[in-house]
Amino acid sequence: MLELQGVSKIIAGKPHIHPTNLAFQKGTMNVLLGPTSAGKTSLMRLMAGLDRPSTGKVFWNGEDVTGRRVQDRRIAMVYQQFINYPSMSVYDNIASPLRLAGRGRSDIDKRVRDTAAMLQLTPLLDRMPLELSGGQQQRCALARALVKDAGLVLLDEPLANLDYKLREELRDEIPRIFRESGAIFVYATTEPEEALLLGGNTACLWEGRVTQFGPVTEVYRHPIDTTTARVFSDPPMNFSACRKAGDVLTFDIGAKIATSGNLSAIRDGDYVAGFRANHLRFEKPNGPALELKCQLVASEITGSETFLHVRQGTSRWVALVHGIHNLSDGTDVSLWLGQAHFHLFDTQGQLAVQAAYAAAA
């Protein structure tokens, strides 16, 4: 079990990581999700022991390992760049950590070949890393990280520099590899979709803070604040100011909806409604719904779906609708949002009411 207690990192007076508490259980997949420079890599380096935390302590299986050298920790790390030892063959690259651990020759050979087979590197074992394609280089780096039975495997955006096809392939393989290894996996990514596909737990990061940590579906369905909702949504979550008075919730753009269920339980006052792009529809859904009249700014057609970028006053939203819709920019469109499909956040950004669809799931 890996535990961070009040770990922070301050570089040149600027806090890169705010005091953070996190605990990763044995044999779990943990995704660090956040945009670029949210502190994913900094946090991983603290976990690995490559950097010393400015405050706080790191525990491994209950033992304080804060100042321990990386050589003495049972960790493995894969970087976004394809990092291998260019002067050694792929075989020697993979064998390198085992040789240092002082294992027997036949044991090393067996493990290297098993790991290479798992990552489809067998025909490439005699080649040099720089002769390989990007995906093969990254698989070599992955093999070196996985071969040594590390207790903690840190993957820092390992698929970011790969092409689409290979990314899909490796993304399918990583959960399988993870299940077989029994180690703690920590996986950093900027893509919400990747976090959902990998499963396990997700920690949302924003400007050096962990905003929420929990099982991935829970974080996705039950974002505790607007920051988490924004980070864990692609395209970003849409927001609209609204006001509750009595039994009516009035959106700033003019639409009104009668409150029911847990919506009626909250106090009167100002709120922010948050809804995902895929919950906006052209057709009026069953049950109570809001009609949002807005103007089309731009539309992107991606095969069978259409992204609509729309504007209403100062608000800008994105809708993802099924089918191909050829609409010229500037057209007035009216989109429907079901009552069950928006979260309400208070003016501080904390979740006030979870959307009904998510609470039911």
Added chain:
Amino acid sequence: MTTIDPTFAKATSPRRSRDNTKLHKAMSRGMLILYILFLLVPIYWLVNMSFKTNTEILSGVSLLPQDFTWHNYGVIFSDSTWYMGYVNSLIYVLLNTLISVTVALPAAYAFSRYSFMGDKHLFFWLLTNRMAPAAVFALPFFQLYSSVGLFDTHIAVALAHCLFNIPLAVWILEGFMRGVPKEVDETAYIDGHSFGGFFLKIFMPLIASGIGVAAFFCFMFSWVDLLISRTLTSVNVKTIGVAMTRTSSATGLDYGVLAAAGVLTIIPGALVIWFVRNYIAKGFALGRV
């Protein structure tokens, strides 16, 4: 601007343009040959002289030796003052190259990997050592080495040359090391390499061409310097510089032998260049030289 002028298009018919490129190639090749010949004139003259007798050298201009002789080379290979000059020079040059590269490796690593107070100033200060002419240091070196009893030893010259070569080597190596991502170091530590193991087994092979280039520059500088080596040696360690000045003053001006000595001095440098020629091209591109 972008419309094609029909007359121009006709003028550059395929046939014509092929002739043009041929002519162009021939011209640039010709220029290159002329340039190289021009550069080779002094070397040619030196080689020419080394095969002439002194009388012929002094009697007038001749493009080829009229009275061809190996005598000058014979003198050098039979007289221990001469040939030991080469041996002694080689000893201190190799010693210096070894010291310079060994010392510069960790220094360059520190400059490329860590930021510490005044690192940029220190880096620049290292380079300023190369801005003063070597002659400036001749007197202080002479006095210093005499007083500590290092005068007239190989190590004296090797150490003195370090003043100029270490900064150069640090500078070259730092450029190469910067090209290796820091993540390689970290991956090695994570895999369990100690710093020493990582440096020797993983890092040094990565910057092998940089080490080659740095060693080459150290060798060349140390080899061509006559002034400091002559100042710091006299009897026990006769360097080639000492031998050359001594002989020319003792027997009048023995031009032929001196020219032969000059030819033999060029050879080691040429050999070293031949061996590192592939690295040099790579080195000039990768490092920041």
